[in-house]
Amino acid sequence: MSRWEPGSEASNRDVARSLRAHVDRVLAASSVPDGQREDVSEELYGHLYERWQEAIATGLLPQAAAASAIEAFGTPGAIGPQLTSAYHSRLYASTIGLLLPTNTSSGGVEGFGRALVLLGLGIVGQLILAVALAILASPLPAIAGIAACLYGALFSVLAIKGLDRGQRWALRFVQAICFIDIVASIDLAFASSQASVLAVGIAVAIDWWIITGVRVPDVSADESVGLRRLATPFAIASLVVAYGVPVGALLAPDPTQAAAYDLSMRVTANCPASGPWSVVADLRWSKTDLFGGRLLPVLNDGIGLSVGRDDDTAPAFPGDAMPAFDEDVTGGDLVDLSTGATIHADLGPADEWTTPTVFNVGNRKFSIDPTVMQAGRTYETTFLLDGASADEGVVWGGRDGRFRVRYEHLGRWGLEVIATCGHTETAWPVPLR
Amino acid sequence: MAKLHLEPWLGRTLLASLLPRERYGLELVDRTEIAWRHDNPGQGALDEGSVYASLRGLEHRGLLVGKWVKVGVDRPRRRYYALTPRGQRVADRQLAAAPGVSRVIGGVRP
Numbered sequence: 001m002s003r004w005e006p007g008s009e010a011s012n013r014d015v016a017r018s019l020r021a022h023v024d025r026v027l028a029a030s031s032v033p034d035g036q037r038e039d040v041s042e043e044l045y046g047h048l049y050e051r052w053q054e055a056i057a058t059g060l061l062p063q064a065a066a067a068s069a070i071e072a073f074g075t076p077g078a079i080g081p082q083l084t085s086a087y088h089s090r091l092y093a094s095t096i097g098l099l100l101p102t103n104t105s106s107g108g109v110e111g112f113g114r115a116l117v118l119l120g121l122g123i124v125g126q127l128i129l130a131v132a133l134a135i136l137a138s139p140l141p142a143i144a145g146i147a148a149c150l151y152g153a154l155f156s157v158l159a160i161k162g163l164d165r166g167q168r169w170a171l172r173f174v175q176a177i178c179f180i181d182i183v184a185s186i187d188l189a190f191a192s193s194q195a196s197v198l199a200v201g202i203a204v205a206i207d208w209w210i211i212t213g214v215r216v217p218d219v220s221a222d223e224s225v226g227l228r229r230l231a232t233p234f235a236i237a238s239l240v241v242a243y244g245v246p247v248g249a250l251l252a253p254d255p256t257q258a259a260a261y262d263l264s265m266r267v268t269a270n271c272p273a274s275g276p277w278s279v280v281a282d283l284r285w286s287k288t289d290l291f292g293g294r295l296l297p298v299l300n301d302g303i304g305l306s307v308g309r310d311d312d313t314a315p316a317f318p319g320d321a322m323p324a325f326d327e328d329v330t331g332g333d334l335v336d337l338s339t340g341a342t343i344h345a346d347l348g349p350a351d352e353w354t355t356p357t358v359f360n361v362g363n364r365k366f367s368i369d370p371t372v373m374q375a376g377r378t379y380e381t382t383f384l385l386d387g388a389s390a391d392e393g394v395v396w397g398g399r400d401g402r403f404r405v406r407y408e409h410l411g412r413w414g415l416e417v418i419a420t421c422g423h424t425e426t427a428w429p430v431p432l433r
Numbered sequence: 434m435a436k437l438h439l440e441p442w443l444g445r446t447l448l449a450s451l452l453p454r455e456r457y458g459l460e461l462v463d464r465t466e467i468a469w470r471h472d473n474p475g476q477g478a479l480d481e482g483s484v485y486a487s488l489r490g491l492e493h494r495g496l497l498v499g500k501w502v503k504v505g506v507d508r509p510r511r512r513y514y515a516l517t518p519r520g521q522r523v524a525d526r527q528l529a530a531a532p533g534v535s536r537v538i539g540g541v542r543p
Contacts, residue, residue: 026482032489036489040485040489042510042512043458044485045509046458046509046511047458047459049508049509051459072478073480073482074480074481074482074483078480078482078483079486082440082482082486082487083485085490086493087493
């Protein structure tokens with residue numbers, strides 16, 4: 001559709017250009033669909049032109065007449081959002097409509113490809129982080145973190161569109177990502193002795209290459225009107241949410257989940273002169289997990305107890321006397337001492353943490369469903385050390401033998417206690433890995 | 434007038450203005466300004482651009498239909514608006530509920 005242009009007088013053409021520029025500013029502050037933009041532009045320009053002609057007819061000079069027509073029409077900040085509302089819902093107009101105004105003819109964005117790569121990688125990273133949260137984090141933080149990841153990915157898509165439309169907030173969004181990446185890289189270099197200086201240097205160089213290489217045309221005037229002034233702060237805040245919440249979900253304590261200090265574990269080692277030896281653990285919770293497990297039960301670490309000989313003080317095994325302790329430990333079921341009910345525990349091999357290197361005598365892990373635990377009750381489990389007796393004291397460390405018992409909770413925290421024959425000890429929190 | 438109230442006010446006024454016949458933008462702006470001064474005495478002038486935003490919104494919702502009309506050499510075309518059958522029904526209902534609108538803007542059936 002061709003635009004109407006005024007007559008051949010130079011001064012009139014200048015005025016016509018100023019009218020046209022005002023229409024463009026109004027449209028740049030709106031989110032009129034691209035297919036309607038030309039049509040709306042022609043109508044608004046026609047209005048300004050006729051008002052201009054009317055003002056001249058009243059005796060005003062052409063420039064003053066144009067200023068009068070423009071003033072009566074309204075500012076871009078006032079009319080732009082109203083045009084957006086004409087084509088979109090109120091929710092869209094007050095959110096995406098502010099971030100993605102009508103495409104302007106302000107020219108291409110320099111370095112768009114670089115920003116596209118960065119934002120694309122950011123989207124992939126957010127999706128990977130969402131999966132990691134579903135596997136690793138407890139349910140509520142996982143849900144919050146995944147929501148933040150998806151929000152971040154969608155906002156990155158918006159940023160790609162915004163950058164394509166020459167929006168300065170999208171440029172700031174890209175620069176903020178690079179800045180965070182640089183700070184994180186430098187922090188990693190200081191925090192980890194294994195971080196390659198070369199790798200960190202390359203990451204910083206790439207970020208700097210993007211920061212200095214991406215430029216948008218000067219459309220800052222379009223972002224200084226009405227609520228659009230909040231576009232850049234909103235974009236930066238979105239970035240903080242998109243990255244801060246998932247990281248916080250992984251690292252911050254979850255108030256809905258039990259912590260190490262919520263479990264009191266007391267262990268007694270019984271080493272009678274005749275009959276089998278046993279290790280008895282009493283568990284009492286002051287608070288249990290509000291939601292047990294994880295969103296995606298990929299990891300099978302559950303909760304569990306393991307028992308083994310504490311080899312630090314045990315005598316060396318004579319010759320080939322190494323026992324197959326894996327097959328010699330039985331029991332593990334929990335008994336609710338309040339009701340007498342039995343809670344079945346699955347017997348399985350100990351994992352990395354519950355197989356400490358000091359356990360050169362075998363060990364077993366008894367996995368328990370954490371959702372059946374209730375706060376304020378005491379659960380007791382007994383490990384029978386088959387074949388262990390005073391006669392075989394050499395195997396178990398003798399009458400003064402020491403047993404190490406560990407409790408692991410969903411890979412998040414753990415307790416440990418070393419019990420000696422005939423004594424009761426209280427477990428203390430220890431790092432898991 | 435708050436923005437939330439401006440939009441429905443403009444919608445009612447424009448629909449009523451188009452009841453007698455089709456009109457183009459500037460013509461509707463002039464009529465709307467008369468109604469604005471009547472309904473909002475003491476308030477500032479109505480932004481003329483708001484009328485076009487409202488017209489586009491009504492058209493987008495299927496209450497109006499617009500068509501371009503050439504009015505002469507070296508002059509911009511005019512966009513005329515007319516009520517659709519649905520817009521006609523809405524305008525009739527609104528006029529029945531608030532007949533005063535008709536007197537203010539001259540929106541009387543021919």
